Amino acid sequence: MNLKHLILFFIFSTASLWTIAQNLVPNPSFENTVSLPCVGGVAVNQFNSYFQDWNLPTLATSDFFSLNVPNTCSIYCLNSPWNHLPKSGNNMVGAYCSSIYNDSNSREYIQTQLLQTLTPGQHYYAEFHVSLAAKSRFASNNLGMYFSDTLINSFQSDVLNFTPQIIEQKIIADSVNWVKISGTFTASSPSQYIILGCFSNGQNTSLTPTNHNDIVFNEYSYYFFDDILVKETCLTHSSDTTICQNTSATLTVNSNSFIGWAESTNPSTILSTNNNFTVSPQQSTNYLIYSQCDTFDVWVYVQEPFSLNLGNDSTLCPDETLTLSSQYKGDSYLWSNGSTDSTITVNSPGFYTLEITKNGCSSSDNIMIDYFPEQIFSFDHDTAIFCPGDTLNFSFNLSNANYLWSDNSTSNSTTITQTQNLSLAVEQNGCTYEDSILIYTPPAPQINLGTDTTLCDDASLALHAYHPYSTYLWQDGSTQAELIVNEPGTYWVSVENCFETSDTLLIETENCDCVLFLPNTFTPNQNGVNDEISPVTSCPLDQFEFIIYNRWGKVVFHSNDIQDFWNGTVKNQLTNTACFSYRLQYSFADDAFVHTKFGHINMLY
Numbered sequence: 001m002n003l004k005h006l007i008l009f010f011i012f013s014t015a016s017l018w019t020i021a022q023n024l025v026p027n028p029s030f031e032n033t034v035s036l037p038c039v040g041g042v043a044v045n046q047f048n049s050y051f052q053d054w055n056l057p058t059l060a061t062s063d064f065f066s067l068n069v070p071n072t073c074s075i076y077c078l079n080s081p082w083n084h085l086p087k088s089g090n091n092m093v094g095a096y097c098s099s100i101y102n103d104s105n106s107r108e109y110i111q112t113q114l115l116q117t118l119t120p121g122q123h124y125y126a127e128f129h130v131s132l133a134a135k136s137r138f139a140s141n142n143l144g145m146y147f148s149d150t151l152i153n154s155f156q157s158d159v160l161n162f163t164p165q166i167i168e169q170k171i172i173a174d175s176v177n178w179v180k181i182s183g184t185f186t187a188s189s190p191s192q193y194i195i196l197g198c199f200s201n202g203q204n205t206s207l208t209p210t211n212h213n214d215i216v217f218n219e220y221s222y223y224f225f226d227d228i229l230v231k232e233t234c235l236t237h238s239s240d241t242t243i244c245q246n247t248s249a250t251l252t253v254n255s256n257s258f259i260g261w262a263e264s265t266n267p268s269t270i271l272s273t274n275n276n277f278t279v280s281p282q283q284s285t286n287y288l289i290y291s292q293c294d295t296f297d298v299w300v301y302v303q304e305p306f307s308l309n310l311g312n313d314s315t316l317c318p319d320e321t322l323t324l325s326s327q328y329k330g331d332s333y334l335w336s337n338g339s340t341d342s343t344i345t346v347n348s349p350g351f352y353t354l355e356i357t358k359n360g361c362s363s364s365d366n367i368m369i370d371y372f373p374e375q376i377f378s379f380d381h382d383t384a385i386f387c388p389g390d391t392l393n394f395s396f397n398l399s400n401a402n403y404l405w406s407d408n409s410t411s412n413s414t415t416i417t418q419t420q421n422l423s424l425a426v427e428q429n430g431c432t433y434e435d436s437i438l439i440y441t442p443p444a445p446q447i448n449l450g451t452d453t454t455l456c457d458d459a460s461l462a463l464h465a466y467h468p469y470s471t472y473l474w475q476d477g478s479t480q481a482e483l484i485v486n487e488p489g490t491y492w493v494s495v496e497n498c499f500e501t502s503d504t505l506l507i508e509t510e511n512c513d514c515v516l517f518l519p520n521t522f523t524p525n526q527n528g529v530n531d532e533i534s535p536v537t538s539c540p541l542d543q544f545e546f547i548i549y550n551r552w553g554k555v556v557f558h559s560n561d562i563q564d565f566w567n568g569t570v571k572n573q574l575t576n577t578a579c580f581s582y583r584l585q586y587s588f589a590d591d592a593f594v595h596t597k598f599g600h601i602n603m604l605y
Contacts, residue, residue: 138219140205148194242302584597
């Protein structure tokens with residue numbers, strides 16, 4: 001007899017010696033009731049008044065459903081929106097597991113005290129069954145069972161931040177059948193209580209839409225619970241796992257009483273007697289674990305590989321954004337920019353890659369995003385000059401383009417015959433480009449080169465004729481708005497926009513080494529200081545005339561000799577006028593230029 005047959009002989013011959021371990025969960029199927037109301041929504045402290053041994057650990061109110069009430073009652077299992085039978089018996093419990101409201105951490109739980117305190121170091125097996133309410137908006141993951149040393153009594157309704165010993169990390173979306181969540185663990189403390197529900201916050205909970213047409217639980221995932229089991233066991237083993245097709249998983253057992261592995265479809269064939277068993281099934285397979293104390297099972301779910309497709313490479317319009325996402329709901333995401341969100345928004349050119357992991361399978365894809373030019377046409381200026389009687393023509397030749405001018409014409413060109421704010425929108429490759437230009441008639445130029453003047457030897461003078469949107473022509477043919485002169489002559493400029501204006505300036509040479517100075521104040525008080533006034537110069541004069549007027553314009557002093565001084569008297573009488581005007585005209589002996597000056601003289605007594 002070979003080893004496999006000896007093992008099977010031992011298993012079946014000792015089966016009668018195995019005992020069924022006690023379920024440590026009181027009222028595991030909620031069949032023991034005191035009484036049931038006809039409507040749900042009872043207060044937290046009244047829950048165990050209906051289901052014996054069970055209570056609510058938070059202020060969130062889990063629900064109960066039954067077939068033992070009239071079908072007119074809201075908690076009747078087959079009434080809408082429940083439409084669900086218990087897994088066994090006549091009763092079941094329902095609870096919210098996730099939400100996308102602002103209170104996305106709101107959760108509902110149920111709690112009971114075990115019939116026996118767990119023994120630290122002892123192995124235990126636990127299971128419970130759930131089914132998604134058919135009219136839930138979402139399905140979610142992380143449903144679990146937590147073992148607590150103390151009774152939980154929280155005065156809030158948010159998620160309980162515990163790490164459950166038994167947890168299902170897959171999204172459970174089955175709303176027809178009951179799904180078993182199970183596992184083994186080694187007790188680390190003398191736990192007395194179990195809590196069932198979802199133990200992850202909104203950020204760490206995966207959701208997938210159910211796509212039901214008739215949604216009642218509009219922003220939630222809602223699950224039914226039934227048939228809870230906790231018992232001692234002689235071993236711990238791997239939990240159910242999910243792999244991608246053509247990959248492998250290693251199943252483990254921790255027990256001295258372990259016998260061997262087998263597939264549930266062929267339970268009499270021992271596949272391995274090693275505690276670590278590597279499998280590569282091509283379809284979801286249930287494996288049996290034989291031991292001297294019990295038989296266990298573990299599922300290896302196999303997912304077919306999937307091919308991620310981000311779409312074709314795209315070229316976007318300027319300032320356009322694009323949201324990239326996967327056609328699959330994944331367990332994790334990793335974009336080339338480091339984001340782990342399910343979607344990213346692209347606003348710059350580049351090569352984008354996404355790797356997504358889903359139920360043990362991974363796939364990646366990439367996409368190139370480019371942008372059309374920021375601008376494909378321009379009027380070149382913000383303004384254009386329009387002169388009465390003229391016409392302006394604008395024309396653009398762009399391939400595969402559509403045009404719309406501000407007058408609603410659609411040609412690629414337009415002719416302007418009046419002032420206006422001209423605009424053009426061009427559509428090319430699905431993008432719209434716009435530009436505008438102000439067409440206006442400017443006012444006539446106002447030009448003033450100043451009065452005729454003199455220029456010292458070796459000096460220069462800047463003549464300015466600037467006027468907006470104008471052209472210039474100077475006497476020497478230059479066309480700038482400014483002309484620098486450094487010699488005598490007659491200078492003129494013609495400034496033109498729609499209108500023409502000109503100005504002329506005479507510049508003569510002046511000997512700036514000779515200066516004639518005239519004080520503006522004198523004091524004829526006969527003290528011998530500053531009693532008289534007359535121009536002063538160190539250079540010989542060729543021509544000289546000095547005239548002083550009172551405030552009525554009457555001449556009070558006139559001289560053609562610079563040596564003549566005025567003492568403030570008129571007809572030998574001191575005048576009582578304090579302010580006078582003067583006219584001074586002169587030329588130096590070596591300079592034929594005649595200087596003329598005007599000004600005021602103050603007389604102080």
